[in-house]
Amino acid sequence: MIRKKAKVGTDECVACGCCVKVCPRNAISIFKGIYAEVDKNLCVGCGKCAKECPASVIILEEAV
């Protein structure tokens, strides 16, 4: 089964935290005010964060 997980383009991330607010599993945190970080163990790949991200830097990717 293919499972997708959220992946943040950390270089372009503005660390606004919109993704943190919409994540239903509290899987995202802002690393030291610099970029968003996804806990791959918690992420279920729902894609809410990717949709919300004002900079559109979150993509859903097949987890390895």
Added chain:
Amino acid sequence: MKTKKHWYDYLWILSLTYLILGFFNILFAWLGLLCFFIPLIISLVNGSKAYCNKYCGRGQLFSIIGGNLGLSRKKSVPKWMKSKYFRYGFLIFFFAMFFVMLWNTYLVFAQAKDLSTAVTLLWTFKLPWQWAYHGTLFSPWVAQFAFGFYSVMLTSTVLGLVTMILFKPRSWCVYCPMGTMTQLICKAKNVTKSQK
């Protein structure tokens, strides 16, 4: 949808109130300094963007109007808008305009210029705003700063509303000068820490 609401999820009410108060008495504009100092202090002391992440009432306002009320195309911002050139460039431009505003305040303080009871929108359009000015309570420069600062706040709100409609609700966050600045502070703090 997440269910649990925190007290800080209602800070948009303050942001909205702030904008409205500026139509009645311009001196309330001074309160806007809180939106400058609180994020800066949090990033300097705490090394975090907790202000953006939790407390920013303006961001909440955009997400309510653009998200909940649906006044947004919900399209991605163009690539140049999230580039470092544009974000840092806008920060520098914003700062330059801020210093022009401070200089104008100084000129009124030094009595080299008369108080101008206008709000300057988008750094260009002078809107007559004398109805919100009820005489000099302290000193004319106090009112001049209020007009100037309210201009900054109204201009950034208008820009934010335009990009909210065109792109995603909180597109303003992508190029918000305060957000860019606090992120830079956090980056700088992290670099110095890792060098120790």
